[in-house]
Amino acid sequence: MKWRGRKRSSNIEDRRGASGGLFRRSSGMGGSGFRIPTGGRSGGMGIGFIVIILIVGVALGINPMSLLDGSLGTGTSGSGSVSRPLPEAGQDDLADFVAVVVQDTEDLWTEVFVENGMTYEPATVVLFTDTDSSACGLADARTGPFYCPGDQNVYIDLSFYETLRSQFGAPGDFAQAYVIAHEIGHHVQNLVGVLPEYSRAIQSMSEEEANAYSVQIELQADCYAGIWASYVGEENLLDDGDVEEAINAAEQIGDDAIQSRTQGVVIPKTFTHGTSAQRQEWFERGYATGDVGECDTFSGAI
Numbered sequence: 174m175k176w177r178g179r180k181r182s183s184n185i186e187d188r189r190g191a192s193g194g195l196f197r198r199s200s201g202m203g204g205s206g207f208r209i210p211t212g213g214r215s216g217g218m219g220i221g222f223i224v225i226i227l228i229v230g231v232a233l234g235i236n237p238m239s240l241l242d243g244s245l246g247t248g249t250s251g252s253g254s255v256s257r258p259l260p261e262a263g264q265d266d267l268a269d270f271v272a273v274v275v276q277d278t279e280d281l282w283t284e285v286f287v288e289n290g291m292t293y294e295p296a297t298v299v300l301f302t303d304t305d306s307s308a309c310g311l312a313d314a315r316t317g318p319f320y321c322p323g324d325q326n327v328y329i330d331l332s333f334y335e336t337l338r339s340q341f342g343a344p345g346d347f348a349q350a351y352v353i354a355h356e357i358g359h360h361v362q363n364l365v366g367v368l369p370e371y372s373r374a375i376q377s378m379s380e381e382e383a384n385a386y387s388v389q390i391e392l393q394a395d396c397y398a399g400i401w402a403s404y405v406g407e408e409n410l411l412d413d414g415d416v417e418e419a420i421n422a423a424e425q426i427g428d429d430a431i432q433s434r435t436q437g438v439v440i441p442k443t444f445t446h447g448t449s450a451q452r453q454e455w456f457e458r459g460y461a462t463g464d465v466g467e468c469d470t471f472s473g474a475i
Protein backbone atom coordinates (compact mmCIF):
# COMPACT_ATOMS: atom_id res chain seq x y z
CA MET A 174 0.00 0.00 0.00
CA LYS A 175 1.23 3.46 -0.85
CA TRP A 176 1.30 5.24 2.46
CA ARG A 177 4.59 7.12 2.95
CA GLY A 178 4.29 10.86 3.01
CA ARG A 179 0.50 10.75 3.06
CA LYS A 180 -1.82 12.50 5.46
CA ARG A 181 -2.04 10.97 8.93
CA SER A 182 -5.10 10.99 11.13
CA SER A 183 -4.97 13.20 14.18
CA ASN A 184 -7.20 10.76 16.05
CA ILE A 185 -4.32 8.67 17.33
CA GLU A 186 -3.55 8.56 21.02
CA ASP A 187 -0.04 7.35 21.60
CA ARG A 188 0.25 5.73 25.03
CA ARG A 189 3.21 3.55 24.15
CA GLY A 190 5.73 3.17 26.89
CA ALA A 191 3.49 4.86 29.44
CA SER A 192 5.31 3.60 32.51
CA GLY A 193 2.66 4.90 34.89
CA GLY A 194 0.19 2.39 33.56
CA LEU A 195 0.47 -0.18 36.30
CA PHE A 196 0.14 2.38 39.05
CA ARG A 197 -2.83 3.90 37.35
CA ARG A 198 -4.55 0.58 37.26
CA SER A 199 -3.67 -0.53 40.74
CA SER A 200 -6.56 1.34 42.26
CA GLY A 201 -9.03 0.06 39.73
CA MET A 202 -10.05 -3.26 38.30
CA GLY A 203 -7.88 -5.52 36.25
CA GLY A 204 -4.78 -5.93 38.36
CA SER A 205 -3.14 -9.29 38.53
CA GLY A 206 -5.23 -10.13 41.59
CA PHE A 207 -8.24 -10.45 39.35
CA ARG A 208 -6.77 -13.27 37.37
CA ILE A 209 -9.36 -15.89 36.75
CA PRO A 210 -8.49 -19.59 36.65
CA THR A 211 -8.88 -20.92 33.17
CA GLY A 212 -8.79 -24.64 33.61
CA GLY A 213 -5.11 -25.04 33.08
CA ARG A 214 -5.00 -24.12 29.44
CA SER A 215 -1.74 -22.73 28.27
CA GLY A 216 -1.78 -19.00 27.88
CA GLY A 217 -4.33 -18.92 30.67
CA MET A 218 -3.34 -15.54 31.97
CA GLY A 219 -4.14 -13.95 28.68
CA ILE A 220 -7.45 -15.72 28.66
CA GLY A 221 -8.09 -14.52 32.19
CA PHE A 222 -7.66 -10.98 31.02
CA ILE A 223 -10.07 -11.59 28.18
CA VAL A 224 -12.60 -12.98 30.60
CA ILE A 225 -12.24 -9.82 32.66
CA ILE A 226 -12.73 -7.69 29.60
CA LEU A 227 -15.80 -9.65 28.62
CA ILE A 228 -17.28 -9.64 32.11
CA VAL A 229 -16.78 -5.93 32.57
CA GLY A 230 -17.95 -5.27 29.05
CA VAL A 231 -21.11 -7.31 29.49
CA ALA A 232 -21.79 -5.72 32.87
CA LEU A 233 -21.59 -2.31 31.29
CA GLY A 234 -23.33 -3.38 28.14
CA ILE A 235 -20.25 -2.59 26.09
CA ASN A 236 -18.80 -5.77 24.72
CA PRO A 237 -15.40 -5.23 23.22
CA MET A 238 -15.31 -6.31 19.61
CA SER A 239 -12.03 -7.80 18.65
CA LEU A 240 -10.39 -9.04 15.53
CA LEU A 241 -9.64 -12.38 17.12
CA ASP A 242 -11.48 -12.45 20.38
CA GLY A 243 -8.25 -13.13 22.13
CA SER A 244 -7.66 -16.44 20.47
CA LEU A 245 -3.96 -15.83 20.27
CA GLY A 246 -2.31 -19.17 20.57
CA THR A 247 0.80 -20.90 19.48
CA GLY A 248 -0.01 -20.82 15.84
CA THR A 249 2.22 -22.12 13.13
CA SER A 250 4.34 -19.71 11.24
CA GLY A 251 4.70 -18.98 7.62
CA SER A 252 2.13 -19.26 4.88
CA GLY A 253 4.27 -18.86 1.84
CA SER A 254 2.13 -16.01 0.60
CA VAL A 255 3.45 -12.88 -1.00
CA SER A 256 4.86 -10.73 1.74
CA ARG A 257 5.58 -7.08 1.82
CA PRO A 258 6.48 -6.25 5.40
CA LEU A 259 7.14 -2.66 6.18
CA PRO A 260 10.82 -2.21 5.42
CA GLU A 261 12.88 -2.11 8.58
CA ALA A 262 9.62 -1.58 10.34
CA GLY A 263 10.33 0.15 13.57
CA GLN A 264 7.40 1.03 15.76
CA ASP A 265 7.43 4.65 14.66
CA ASP A 266 7.05 3.56 11.08
CA LEU A 267 4.19 1.34 12.14
CA ALA A 268 2.57 4.16 14.07
CA ASP A 269 2.76 6.40 11.01
CA PHE A 270 1.39 3.62 8.86
CA VAL A 271 -1.55 3.10 11.21
CA ALA A 272 -2.27 6.84 11.24
CA VAL A 273 -2.40 6.92 7.43
CA VAL A 274 -4.75 3.93 7.35
CA VAL A 275 -6.98 5.55 9.96
CA GLN A 276 -7.07 8.74 7.89
CA ASP A 277 -8.19 6.72 4.87
CA THR A 278 -10.97 5.10 6.90
CA GLU A 279 -12.08 8.54 8.05
CA ASP A 280 -12.18 9.84 4.49
CA LEU A 281 -14.17 6.81 3.36
CA TRP A 282 -16.69 6.73 6.18
CA THR A 283 -17.18 10.49 6.21
CA GLU A 284 -18.19 10.18 2.57
CA VAL A 285 -20.47 7.19 3.14
CA PHE A 286 -22.17 8.80 6.13
CA VAL A 287 -22.78 12.04 4.20
CA GLU A 288 -24.33 10.02 1.37
CA ASN A 289 -26.71 8.61 3.96
CA GLY A 290 -27.53 11.94 5.57
CA MET A 291 -25.41 11.24 8.65
CA THR A 292 -22.23 12.59 10.20
CA TYR A 293 -19.23 10.39 10.85
CA GLU A 294 -17.57 10.93 14.20
CA PRO A 295 -14.12 9.32 14.07
CA ALA A 296 -12.92 6.80 16.62
CA THR A 297 -9.67 7.34 18.47
CA VAL A 298 -7.01 4.71 17.92
CA VAL A 299 -4.98 4.09 21.08
CA LEU A 300 -1.47 2.74 20.65
CA PHE A 301 -0.25 1.06 23.80
CA THR A 302 2.52 -1.19 25.03
CA ASP A 303 1.77 -4.43 26.93
CA THR A 304 -1.33 -3.33 28.83
CA ASP A 305 -3.65 -0.36 29.08
CA SER A 306 -7.03 0.43 30.53
CA SER A 307 -10.19 0.85 28.52
CA ALA A 308 -13.88 1.33 29.26
CA CYS A 309 -14.23 -2.36 28.38
CA GLY A 310 -11.62 -3.41 30.92
CA LEU A 311 -7.96 -4.16 30.63
CA ALA A 312 -6.40 -3.95 27.19
CA ASP A 313 -3.69 -6.57 26.90
CA ALA A 314 -1.33 -7.06 23.99
CA ARG A 315 -2.01 -10.79 24.12
CA THR A 316 -5.71 -10.41 23.43
CA GLY A 317 -5.12 -8.71 20.11
CA PRO A 318 -6.57 -5.42 18.89
CA PHE A 319 -10.16 -4.57 19.78
CA TYR A 320 -12.77 -1.86 19.59
CA CYS A 321 -14.46 -0.70 22.79
CA PRO A 322 -17.92 0.81 22.22
CA GLY A 323 -17.86 2.30 25.72
CA ASP A 324 -15.13 4.80 24.92
CA GLN A 325 -15.24 4.49 21.12
CA ASN A 326 -11.55 3.70 21.01
CA VAL A 327 -9.65 1.10 19.03
CA TYR A 328 -6.83 -0.42 21.10
CA ILE A 329 -3.75 -1.89 19.51
CA ASP A 330 -0.32 -2.86 20.74
CA LEU A 331 1.78 -2.64 17.60
CA SER A 332 3.67 -5.77 18.59
CA PHE A 333 0.53 -7.60 17.49
CA TYR A 334 1.68 -7.14 13.92
CA GLU A 335 4.67 -9.35 14.59
CA THR A 336 2.30 -11.95 16.03
CA LEU A 337 0.12 -11.65 12.97
CA ARG A 338 3.09 -12.26 10.72
CA SER A 339 4.93 -14.97 12.61
CA GLN A 340 2.20 -16.86 14.47
CA PHE A 341 -0.73 -16.40 12.17
CA GLY A 342 1.17 -16.54 8.91
CA ALA A 343 -0.35 -13.26 7.77
CA PRO A 344 2.48 -10.97 6.68
CA GLY A 345 2.35 -7.80 4.68
CA ASP A 346 1.39 -4.19 5.20
CA PHE A 347 -2.10 -4.67 3.85
CA ALA A 348 -2.77 -7.46 6.33
CA GLN A 349 -1.90 -4.87 8.96
CA ALA A 350 -4.17 -2.32 7.35
CA TYR A 351 -7.02 -4.84 7.31
CA VAL A 352 -6.74 -5.16 11.09
CA ILE A 353 -7.34 -1.45 11.51
CA ALA A 354 -10.08 -1.30 8.89
CA HIS A 355 -11.90 -4.18 10.62
CA GLU A 356 -11.82 -2.46 14.01
CA ILE A 357 -12.98 0.82 12.49
CA GLY A 358 -15.76 -1.25 10.93
CA HIS A 359 -16.93 -2.01 14.48
CA HIS A 360 -16.92 1.71 15.20
CA VAL A 361 -19.18 2.26 12.20
CA GLN A 362 -21.46 -0.47 13.56
CA ASN A 363 -21.53 1.33 16.87
CA LEU A 364 -22.44 4.67 15.30
CA VAL A 365 -25.29 3.25 13.25
CA GLY A 366 -26.75 1.28 16.17
CA VAL A 367 -25.73 -2.25 15.22
CA LEU A 368 -23.51 -2.77 18.27
CA PRO A 369 -25.92 -1.24 20.79
CA GLU A 370 -28.65 -3.54 19.47
CA TYR A 371 -26.30 -6.51 19.71
CA SER A 372 -25.34 -5.69 23.29
CA ARG A 373 -29.00 -5.43 24.24
CA ALA A 374 -30.16 -8.54 22.42
CA ILE A 375 -27.52 -10.94 23.68
CA GLN A 376 -28.63 -10.35 27.27
CA SER A 377 -31.54 -12.71 26.66
CA MET A 378 -29.76 -15.18 24.40
CA SER A 379 -28.14 -18.50 25.05
CA GLU A 380 -24.40 -18.57 24.66
CA GLU A 381 -24.74 -20.40 21.37
CA GLU A 382 -27.19 -17.84 19.99
CA ALA A 383 -24.98 -14.99 21.14
CA ASN A 384 -21.98 -16.60 19.42
CA ALA A 385 -23.91 -16.87 16.16
CA TYR A 386 -24.91 -13.22 16.45
CA SER A 387 -21.28 -12.30 17.14
CA VAL A 388 -20.24 -14.07 13.94
CA GLN A 389 -22.66 -11.90 11.96
CA ILE A 390 -21.26 -8.76 13.61
CA GLU A 391 -17.68 -9.77 12.88
CA LEU A 392 -18.34 -10.74 9.27
CA GLN A 393 -19.94 -7.37 8.68
CA ALA A 394 -16.81 -5.70 10.06
CA ASP A 395 -14.82 -7.79 7.57
CA CYS A 396 -17.11 -6.66 4.76
CA TYR A 397 -16.59 -3.05 5.86
CA ALA A 398 -12.84 -3.66 5.78
CA GLY A 399 -13.32 -4.86 2.22
CA ILE A 400 -15.16 -1.65 1.38
CA TRP A 401 -12.22 0.26 2.74
CA ALA A 402 -9.87 -1.78 0.53
CA SER A 403 -12.08 -0.97 -2.43
CA TYR A 404 -11.85 2.72 -1.58
CA VAL A 405 -8.04 2.54 -1.35
CA GLY A 406 -8.03 0.83 -4.73
CA GLU A 407 -10.12 3.61 -6.26
CA GLU A 408 -7.55 6.08 -4.96
CA ASN A 409 -4.83 4.10 -6.78
CA LEU A 410 -2.97 3.39 -3.56
CA LEU A 411 -2.79 -0.39 -3.81
CA ASP A 412 0.36 -2.32 -4.60
CA ASP A 413 0.33 -5.69 -6.28
CA GLY A 414 -0.48 -8.38 -3.75
CA ASP A 415 -2.12 -6.06 -1.23
CA VAL A 416 -5.60 -7.50 -1.47
CA GLU A 417 -4.21 -11.02 -1.36
CA GLU A 418 -2.45 -10.15 1.90
CA ALA A 419 -5.72 -9.06 3.49
CA ILE A 420 -7.57 -12.10 2.19
CA ASN A 421 -4.85 -14.36 3.54
CA ALA A 422 -5.10 -12.63 6.92
CA ALA A 423 -8.86 -13.13 6.95
CA GLU A 424 -8.25 -16.81 6.23
CA GLN A 425 -5.61 -17.25 8.90
CA ILE A 426 -7.79 -15.80 11.65
CA GLY A 427 -10.96 -17.73 10.87
CA ASP A 428 -12.30 -19.49 13.94
CA ASP A 429 -11.81 -22.92 12.39
CA ALA A 430 -8.22 -22.15 11.42
CA ILE A 431 -7.37 -20.79 14.87
CA GLN A 432 -9.09 -23.63 16.72
CA SER A 433 -7.44 -26.34 14.67
CA ARG A 434 -4.07 -24.71 15.21
CA THR A 435 -4.41 -24.06 18.90
CA GLN A 436 -6.61 -26.88 20.20
CA GLY A 437 -6.58 -29.40 17.41
CA VAL A 438 -10.34 -29.64 17.34
CA VAL A 439 -12.96 -27.41 15.75
CA ILE A 440 -16.18 -26.65 17.64
CA PRO A 441 -18.49 -24.61 15.39
CA LYS A 442 -20.96 -23.59 18.10
CA THR A 443 -18.17 -21.74 19.86
CA PHE A 444 -17.30 -19.68 16.80
CA THR A 445 -17.55 -15.95 17.40
CA HIS A 446 -15.92 -14.52 14.28
CA GLY A 447 -16.71 -16.90 11.44
CA THR A 448 -14.82 -19.51 9.49
CA SER A 449 -11.87 -18.74 7.27
CA ALA A 450 -14.09 -19.16 4.23
CA GLN A 451 -16.73 -16.80 5.61
CA ARG A 452 -14.23 -14.13 6.61
CA GLN A 453 -12.61 -14.21 3.18
CA GLU A 454 -15.93 -14.20 1.43
CA TRP A 455 -17.28 -11.17 3.24
CA PHE A 456 -14.07 -9.21 2.87
CA GLU A 457 -14.10 -10.00 -0.85
CA ARG A 458 -17.74 -9.01 -1.17
CA GLY A 459 -17.02 -5.61 0.36
CA TYR A 460 -13.97 -5.21 -1.84
CA ALA A 461 -15.77 -6.24 -5.02
CA THR A 462 -18.80 -4.02 -4.50
CA GLY A 463 -17.64 -1.12 -2.36
CA ASP A 464 -21.27 -0.97 -1.25
CA VAL A 465 -22.34 -1.01 2.40
CA GLY A 466 -25.70 -2.34 1.27
CA GLU A 467 -23.92 -5.56 0.31
CA CYS A 468 -22.73 -6.11 3.88
CA ASP A 469 -25.95 -7.46 5.33
CA THR A 470 -24.57 -10.43 7.19
CA PHE A 471 -27.74 -10.77 9.24
CA SER A 472 -30.15 -12.09 6.66
CA GLY A 473 -28.36 -15.36 6.05
CA ALA A 474 -27.40 -14.48 2.49
CA ILE A 475 -24.22 -16.52 2.67
Ligand SMILES: [Zn+2]
Binds near residue numbers: 238356
Ligand atom coordinates in the same frame (compact mmCIF):
# COMPACT_ATOMS: atom_id res chain seq x y z
ZN1 LIG B 1 -13.99 -7.81 15.23
